[in-house]
Amino acid sequence: MDLQQIKQLNKQTAKSYNDQKALIKRVLMGKPAKCPNCQQSLQFLAPQDGSVAKITCAKGCTDIELDLS
Template identity: 50%
Template sequence: MDFSQLNKARAKSFNDQKALLKKLSKGQTVLCTHCNQPVLLDLTGAEGTKGSAHCAKGCTHIALDLM
């Protein structure tokens, strides 16, 4: 089996999410690619060790482990 295409897609997704988080951490406004709502960075998770980056509709949601 050839996993090269899957590996490329996974790497692109990871790098896109990393770039989005960098922009959010700098205070820049980032719009969701699906609904054009602003993506919000929430670092005040209920447990204190979880955070997220998400849009209002939930089509973009990145869970973060904070340590």
């Protein structure tokens, strides 16, 4: 891997991180958001009985676990 490929990978990683962060903010603010894969609505699931909080779509192709500590 040369330096140019590493820079490109870092750029893609940063974009992915920022896109996911914006998606999480949007859902937690109660604004409608769609799954990037299946276009179904995303929903926030609060933690219950030891489970973790998560943002998910009905199909499960988006499943983001949140650390609320």
